[in-house]
Amino acid sequence: MSNAHPTPQVTRPPTAKSATAVNDELLSSLNAPTRSWYALVALLSAAVAWGLIAFGWQVTHGMYVTGINRPVMWGFYITGFVFWVGLSHSGTMVSSILRLSRANWRRPILRSAEAMTVFCIAVAGLFPLIHLGRNWIFFYMIPYPNQRGLWPNFRSPLLWDMTAITAYIIGSSLFLYLGMLPDLALVRDRSHGWRRDVYALLAMGWRGSAHEWAVYHKASTLMAALIIPVAVSVHSIVAWDFAVTVVPGWHSTIFPPYFVIGAILSGVAAVITLMIVIRRAFRLEEYLTALHFDNMGKILLVISLLWSYAYFVEVQTTWYAHEPIEWEVFSFMADRYSWQLAVMLIGNSLLPIFTMCFKRLRRCIPVLLAVTMLVNVGMFIERFLIIVPSLSHKNMPFAWGSYSPSWVEISVNVAALAGFSLLFTLFAKFFPIVAVTDVRELEARKAQVPLGRAELPSLAVED
Amino acid sequence: METIGIFADVESAGRAVTGLVKAGFVEAQITSLTSVAYPDGVLVKVEQRSWFRWVALAGAAVGAVAGFCLAAGTAWLYPVRTGDKPIIALFPTGIVTFEITMLFAIIGTMVGMFLEMRLVSRRPRLYDPAIAEGCIGISVSFYLPGEVVVCRRGDADEECIGAIANLSAREQRERAEGIMGQAGALRTITE
Amino acid sequence: MEKTSSPYQWGMAIDLDRCTGCGACVVACQAENNVAICDKKEIAQGRDMHWLRIERYWTGEYPDVRVRFLPVLCQHCHDAPCEPVCPVYASYHNQDGLNGQVYNRCVGTRYCANNCPYAVRVFNFYPHDWPKPLDNQLSPDITVRSRGVMEKCTFCIQRIRRAKEEAKGEGRPVRDGEVQPACAQTCPAEALVFGNLADPQSRVARLSRSPRRFKLLEHLGTHPSVFYLKGGGREHV
Numbered sequence: 001m002s003n004a005h006p007t008p009q010v011t012r013p014p015t016a017k018s019a020t021a022v023n024d025e026l027l028s029s030l031n032a033p034t035r036s037w038y039a040l041v042a043l044l045s046a047a048v049a050w051g052l053i054a055f056g057w058q059v060t061h062g063m064y065v066t067g068i069n070r071p072v073m074w075g076f077y078i079t080g081f082v083f084w085v086g087l088s089h090s091g092t093m094v095s096s097i098l099r100l101s102r103a104n105w106r107r108p109i110l111r112s113a114e115a116m117t118v119f120c121i122a123v124a125g126l127f128p129l130i131h132l133g134r135n136w137i138f139f140y141m142i143p144y145p146n147q148r149g150l151w152p153n154f155r156s157p158l159l160w161d162m163t164a165i166t167a168y169i170i171g172s173s174l175f176l177y178l179g180m181l182p183d184l185a186l187v188r189d190r191s192h193g194w195r196r197d198v199y200a201l202l203a204m205g206w207r208g209s210a211h212e213w214a215v216y217h218k219a220s221t222l223m224a225a226l227i228i229p230v231a232v233s234v235h236s237i238v239a240w241d242f243a244v245t246v247v248p249g250w251h252s253t254i255f256p257p258y259f260v261i262g263a264i265l266s267g268v269a270a271v272i273t274l275m276i277v278i279r280r281a282f283r284l285e286e287y288l289t290a291l292h293f294d295n296m297g298k299i300l301l302v303i304s305l306l307w308s309y310a311y312f313v314e315v316q317t318t319w320y321a322h323e324p325i326e327w328e329v330f331s332f333m334a335d336r337y338s339w340q341l342a343v344m345l346i347g348n349s350l351l352p353i354f355t356m357c358f359k360r361l362r363r364c365i366p367v368l369l370a371v372t373m374l375v376n377v378g379m380f381i382e383r384f385l386i387i388v389p390s391l392s393h394k395n396m397p398f399a400w401g402s403y404s405p406s407w408v409e410i411s412v413n414v415a416a417l418a419g420f421s422l423l424f425t426l427f428a429k430f431f432p433i434v435a436v437t438d439v440r441e442l443e444a445r446k447a448q449v450p451l452g453r454a455e456l457p458s459l460a461v462e463d
Numbered sequence: 464m465e466t467i468g469i470f471a472d473v474e475s476a477g478r479a480v481t482g483l484v485k486a487g488f489v490e491a492q493i494t495s496l497t498s499v500a501y502p503d504g505v506l507v508k509v510e511q512r513s514w515f516r517w518v519a520l521a522g523a524a525v526g527a528v529a530g531f532c533l534a535a536g537t538a539w540l541y542p543v544r545t546g547d548k549p550i551i552a553l554f555p556t557g558i559v560t561f562e563i564t565m566l567f568a569i570i571g572t573m574v575g576m577f578l579e580m581r582l583v584s585r586r587p588r589l590y591d592p593a594i595a596e597g598c599i600g601i602s603v604s605f606y607l608p609g610e611v612v613v614c615r616r617g618d619a620d621e622e623c624i625g626a627i628a629n630l631s632a633r634e635q636r637e638r639a640e641g642i643m644g645q646a647g648a649l650r651t652i653t654e
Numbered sequence: 655m656e657k658t659s660s661p662y663q664w665g666m667a668i669d670l671d672r673c674t675g676c677g678a679c680v681v682a683c684q685a686e687n688n689v690a691i692c693d694k695k696e697i698a699q700g701r702d703m704h705w706l707r708i709e710r711y712w713t714g715e716y717p718d719v720r721v722r723f724l725p726v727l728c729q730h731c732h733d734a735p736c737e738p739v740c741p742v743y744a745s746y747h748n749q750d751g752l753n754g755q756v757y758n759r760c761v762g763t764r765y766c767a768n769n770c771p772y773a774v775r776v777f778n779f780y781p782h783d784w785p786k787p788l789d790n791q792l793s794p795d796i797t798v799r800s801r802g803v804m805e806k807c808t809f810c811i812q813r814i815r816r817a818k819e820e821a822k823g824e825g826r827p828v829r830d831g832e833v834q835p836a837c838a839q840t841c842p843a844e845a846l847v848f849g850n851l852a853d854p855q856s857r858v859a860r861l862s863r864s865p866r867r868f869k870l871l872e873h874l875g876t877h878p879s880v881f882y883l884k885g886g887g888r889e890h891v
Contacts, residue, residue, distance in 0.1 A: 018596075018597060019498070019596050019597020019598075020596045020597065023596065062778075062779060062780055062781050062801040062802065063762070063778075063779045063801070063802060064696075064699075069700035069701050070701065070702075070767065070773060070775075070776060070777065071700070071767070071768075071773045072700075073764035073765075073767045073768050073777065074764065074768060131763070131764075132761050132762045133760070133761065133762015133764065133777065133778070133801070133802030133803060133804070134760070134800075134802035134803065137761055138761060140759065140761050141741045141742055141761060143533065143537065150742065150743065150759065151537055151541040151743075152741050152742055152743075153538075153545065153738070153740060153741055153742065153743050154533070154534040154537070154538055154555055154556070154559055155545060155548050155552050155555045155738045156738060156739050156740055156741040156765070158741040158763060158765060159555075159559070159741050160555065160558045160559060163533075163559050163562045163563065164558075164562045166562075166566070167565055167566035170566060170569070170570070171565070171566060171569045174570070174573050178573065178576075185595070186498055186595045189595035189596075190592070190595055204577065204582040204583045204584075205583055205587075205588065206582060207496050207590055207594075208496050208497045208499075209494045209495065209496055209602070210494045210495045210497075210501075210503075210506065210507045210509045211494060211509050211510070211580070212580045212582070213497070214503065214510075214511065215513055215515060215576055215579045215580050216500075216580070217500065218515070219572055219573075219575075219576035222516060222519060222572050223569065223572055223573075226519075226565060226568055226569050227569065230562070230565045230566075230569075233558075233561060233562065233565075237558065244739075245735065245739070245769045246769060246771055246874050246876075247768060247769065247771075391768055394773060395771040395772070395874070396709070396773050398707075398709035398710075398711070398724075398726070401700045437498060437499050437500075440498070440597070441499040441500055444473075444499050445501075460502060460505075461502070462502045462503065543743045543746050544737075544747040544748075545734075545737035545740070545746050546733050546734050546735065546736075546737040546738040546747065547877075548737075
């Protein structure tokens with residue numbers, strides 16, 4: 001029997017792929033587009049074009065082509081606005097919080113989440129312009145010295161909206177760009193011709209020197225910390241559009257946190273939906289694994305519980321106080337929109353809470369797809385049920401009314417969805433849709449460490 | 464003047480850096496070029512203090528003033544009474560000031576980061592596309608006697624450029640190339 | 655309130671005990687202010703343009719059924735919810751306590767209408783025209799509003815302006831009763847009384863101190879300039 005103790009040997013994981021192989025796989029989305037890609041782009045463009053026609057119809061005819069009336073002066077457009085602002089919270093929440101908490105499983109997800117933020121907020125920003133009675137003079141709301149001698153009113157929540165959305169569009173675009181910088185350098189090195197020139201311009205001469213990386217990491221952390229309060233403030237301000245009014249059902253102090261929670265709920269659900277789509281479309285099964293869906297499912301569960309709590313708080317206080325006009329709004333909503341209310345409660349609360357409790361269901365892609373899509377259907381309804389019933393039954397019973405959307409409003413909302421998808425499809429074709437360097441960084445730091453009888457995966461980290 | 468050695472893996476690149484330091488090159492001269500980030504010290508050690516956050520802070524300060532002027536200042540210059548709200552209203556001013564502060568802080572972070580990284584570089588610098596494919600570049604910058612060198616904070620002058628600077632550029636380069644070759648460099652490129 | 659920086663604070667008293675619900679005020683307002691003519695379809699859609707409406711409420715069971723009328727126009731609130739929410743200052747507060755509406759500033763966010771608890775703001779959903787010979791009736795004193803613009807009762811600001819100018823020319827204040835909006839002028843029962851609330855001797859100011867007075871949705875704290883009178887032993891009529 002030998003006395004020699006072999007030194008424990010740390011090895012690279014046997015499955016480790018070469019960097020080139022990982023690059024090839026993760027950047028496969030940048031390959032020359034296929035026929036089905038063109039078909040998708042054509043389809044989405046057609047839907048956007050239809051929306052533009054509908055919008056053109058509205059501009060040339062008048063607001064009567066929509067379903068709004070007195071007293072329901074806001075309808076599907078503002079519903080769409082709140083919905084898309086809500087969706088845009090995915091990127092910040094998923095990406096920044098996970099970045100700050102150094103959750104390694106974030107890596108394959110964050111790019112699509114950040115891109116989604118940018119495109120959602122861009123789409124959302126269009127709605128307040130679309131819904132104007134006189135869209136052609138939208139610039140009256142922009143603060144710049146002008147010959148009209150007019151200045152916008154910063155006491156109006158709509159101006160807070162504009163300021164916040166501008167800040168968020170710029171901030172989230174920079175956040176997306178910052179996260180993409182090393183990847184752009186990588187794509188630059190792998191491409192040729194004019195594309196190389198474009199990527200070289202965007203990569204700003206990045207070489208990946210130790211100094212660049214050190215600064216880059218600090219900047220990413222700071223940026224993540226800065227973008228979160230902006231995201232929270234954006235949706236709080238959207239909530240204040242309603243909460244600062246004297247409209248029964250709107251004037252509620254819980255609205256800002258409630259809206260932020262709703263935003264994160266729809267955002268997280270949308271990120272999961274998108275993960276499923278991207279995984280399928282770009283064959284990323286190896287990188288978006290059951291672990292990612294499991295973790296995202298847990299987040300969905302927590303947020304759905306929070307949302308249910310907030311909704312319960314909102315409804316139960318109104319129910320108990322039974323203040324006549326507020327209660328009228330709630331009972332009108334439950335009466336006129338009962339099936340929508342049921343879909344909302346099932347989609348946002350019962351179904352996600354039930355399904356996401358079980359590991360097997362969290363890891364089951366079809367279940368996740370169905371649940372997350374239903375969450376967003378529920379969230380659209382939630383926005384609608386906040387906006388419309390309150391306006392329908394305001395303080396003066398003589399002036400009560402109701403609302404149904406017209407084909408123009410439905411078309412524009414469908415076009416918004418198509419427009420978002422189109423932007424995302426184009427983005428995925430021209431930019432790395434998975435954070436290659438982040439994923440590879442994780443691979444480079446992985447090792448198998450012997451511990452007792454087993455060899456366990458370990459990760460080299462800094463403090 | 465700069466030489467880059469291209470290595471296939473971290474281990475050989477690490478050996479090369481150790482060899483260079485032993486031969487009298489100093490850490491300040493050596494940097495790694497990688498397509499993924501490695502923890503500090505795996506290849507080279509870099510200055511951990513950074514100043515770009517001051518730019519972010521300056522951005523925030525400018526933003527706070529700009530935001531306040533935008534909301535309160537313009538309302539004061541253009542006083543129109545609405546409802547029972549004061550011309551300079553506390554909460555709206557606070558909200559707008561906050562947004563603009565954050566926006567400028569974010570822009571300041573980006574600008575500061577690029578300034579500290581010394582990007583955008585105008586002239587193309589020495590590089591090898593193989594780095595994108597997982598290779599590791601070890602870059603050595605050469606300084607000649609009498610050349611002005613920016614030291615890191617706290618470094619003595621001789622630590623800054625080291626005794627190696629007494630050699631001619633050509634000798635320095637040959638020595639560095641030799642060390643990197645021994646450590647297992649796939650190739651070296653020099654500018 | 656120290657907001658009074660003008661000798662005039664226009665206000666109105668509406669005596670519900672006098673109102674017969676005849677609707678003459680509605681017609682007068684429509685004729686005076688270039689208010690658009692709406693067809694059945696528009697009204698059915700809730701897109702009528704009336705600046706002043708008579709709300710009609712039925713109370714009691716047959717055979718003891720009574721009808722109550724409530725003329726509702728812009729209340730010209732001092733703390734108007736519609737004003738601060740406008741992003742372009744189209745809705746603002748003027749010196750005389752009027753709730754102004756500047757049509758050519760309006761971009762049509764309709765936020766003011768949502769935040770008006772009285773629902774008296776009307777929006778030009780349709781482009782309106784005045785078929786011949788009705789176009790001859792258009793008043794040259796005020797704008798014809800285009801589609802996409804919010805509008806509402808102004809207390810016939812064109813009449814107020816004229817009266818103030820005439821008074822200024824003669825170097826005297828506007829006399830009580832000298833200026834009347836079309837609705838008050840037309841009311842056969844004299845249910846609507848308009849005047850200067852800042853003058854404690856004016857008729858409207860005296861009525862506003864009546865024990866019969868109340869304001870619409872007073873609990874919201876909007877401080878309307880319109881006072882309603884009801885009661886005085888005639889509650890059941």
